[in-house]
Amino acid sequence: MRAIAALVALLAPFPALAAGERVSIQGEVIDTWCYYSGVMGGPDAVVGTAHHTCALWCSAGGIPVGILGDDGQVYMVLKIEGDDGSASGDTQLRLASHQVTADGMLYERDGLKYIVVEKVVSDGITNLSHEDYDVIPPFAIPKPKN
Amino acid sequence: MTRFLIALMAFAAPAAAQDFSEGSTARTWNLFAEKPAFFEARVVDMLCELTGDCADNCGDGRRQLGLVRAADNALIFPNKNSQPAFTGAAVELLPFCGQDVEVDGLMLDDPDLGARNIYLVQKIRTLGSSEWVKANRWTKEWAANHPQAKGKGPWFRRDPRVAAMIAEDGYLGLGAEEEADYVREYHE
Structure with missing residues (x-):
C-alpha cells in the first residue's frame, strides 16, 4: 500500500514554484496575442515595424508582452528591471x-x-518588416482627415 | 494489480489532453488554433505563482493574472478579454483575485508557434454562482481612468501614452521625421 501511495504522489500533478534558471535572451519584444492567435496574419507579419503601432495598442491594452527569441521561442515577460507592470x-x-x-x-x-x-x-x-508587409493592421496609420 | 495500476495512472496523469469544450458556450473568433474551453480554476498573480514574488490584491491591475485549472493544476495564461479592441484579460480577472471561479472562452493550442494554454476569456463567475460576468469591462475601465481623453473614436486612438509615443517615434517606430514620407504616401 505504501508503494501505491508513493506512486500516486509521483504521478499526481502538483502545483509548485518553477525553478528559475539564469539566462540571456536576444530577441524582439512582441505582442503575444497577435503572434499566437494569427488574428492579424502570419507570424512574420506581426513583428517589427509593420506591426509597431498594433504592438503599442496591445501593450497599452494589457495584452501580455513577450520576447520572441532568436531561437524562435517566446518568453513571456513578467517583470522588467524591477517594474512588475506586465499588464500595460x-x-x-x-x-x-x-x-x-x-x-x-x-x-x-x-x-x-x-x-x-x-x-x-x-x-x-x-x-523593417513594413518593407514586406506595409502596416498590420492597415488602419494602424489613420487616413488624413482632409 | 496491473489493471489497478493502469487505472491509477490514468487518474493521476495530467489532464492537459482533456477536452474542456463540454458545457462551453464560447463564441468563435475563427482563429486557427482555437477550441472552446469551460473549466474551474483559481485566479492567481502570474509572477507570484511562478516565482514567489507576490503583491497585495494580485498587483492591483499592474500584473498579468493566470488561472490554475482545478482539473490538472495547469497554469493557463489568459492573454485576451472578449473585446475585439486590443485589450487584455487582467482587468477582467482582477475582481476575482484568489477566488475559485468558472471561466468560459477559447483556448489556443498551436505547437508550431509554441502557443500552449493561451486563453481568451469571455465570461467569469465565482464558483457556485449562477451569474456570469462578461469579460468586456476593459474599455469602460479605461474611460473611467482617462477622463481627459474623452472623445470620438476607439480608445487606442485617444490613449495619451500611445499618442505620445507615436508623436515621437512614428507609426513604424523609426522616428516621426524619418518615416514622414512613408506615412504621407501610405494612403495615396
Missing part, C-alpha cells in the same frame, strides 16, 4: 518592437516560458 506597464510599452538583449531568470510551466528581466539593453527597432 510603462517599461514594456517603451520597448515595443525593440530588439533587445535581456538578462534574467527563466521559468517554465505547462508548455510556456516566462522571464523576469533583470537587465535589458535595447538596440532599437531593427526589423
Whole structure:
C-alpha cells in the first residue's frame, strides 16, 4: 500500500514554484496575442515595424508582452528591471518592437516560458518588416482627415 | 494489480489532453488554433505563482493574472478579454483575485508557434454562482481612468501614452521625421 501511495504522489500533478534558471535572451519584444492567435496574419507579419503601432495598442491594452527569441521561442515577460507592470506597464510599452538583449531568470510551466528581466539593453527597432508587409493592421496609420 | 495500476495512472496523469469544450458556450473568433474551453480554476498573480514574488490584491491591475485549472493544476495564461479592441484579460480577472471561479472562452493550442494554454476569456463567475460576468469591462475601465481623453473614436486612438509615443517615434517606430514620407504616401 505504501508503494501505491508513493506512486500516486509521483504521478499526481502538483502545483509548485518553477525553478528559475539564469539566462540571456536576444530577441524582439512582441505582442503575444497577435503572434499566437494569427488574428492579424502570419507570424512574420506581426513583428517589427509593420506591426509597431498594433504592438503599442496591445501593450497599452494589457495584452501580455513577450520576447520572441532568436531561437524562435517566446518568453513571456513578467517583470522588467524591477517594474512588475506586465499588464500595460510603462517599461514594456517603451520597448515595443525593440530588439533587445535581456538578462534574467527563466521559468517554465505547462508548455510556456516566462522571464523576469533583470537587465535589458535595447538596440532599437531593427526589423523593417513594413518593407514586406506595409502596416498590420492597415488602419494602424489613420487616413488624413482632409 | 496491473489493471489497478493502469487505472491509477490514468487518474493521476495530467489532464492537459482533456477536452474542456463540454458545457462551453464560447463564441468563435475563427482563429486557427482555437477550441472552446469551460473549466474551474483559481485566479492567481502570474509572477507570484511562478516565482514567489507576490503583491497585495494580485498587483492591483499592474500584473498579468493566470488561472490554475482545478482539473490538472495547469497554469493557463489568459492573454485576451472578449473585446475585439486590443485589450487584455487582467482587468477582467482582477475582481476575482484568489477566488475559485468558472471561466468560459477559447483556448489556443498551436505547437508550431509554441502557443500552449493561451486563453481568451469571455465570461467569469465565482464558483457556485449562477451569474456570469462578461469579460468586456476593459474599455469602460479605461474611460473611467482617462477622463481627459474623452472623445470620438476607439480608445487606442485617444490613449495619451500611445499618442505620445507615436508623436515621437512614428507609426513604424523609426522616428516621426524619418518615416514622414512613408506615412504621407501610405494612403495615396
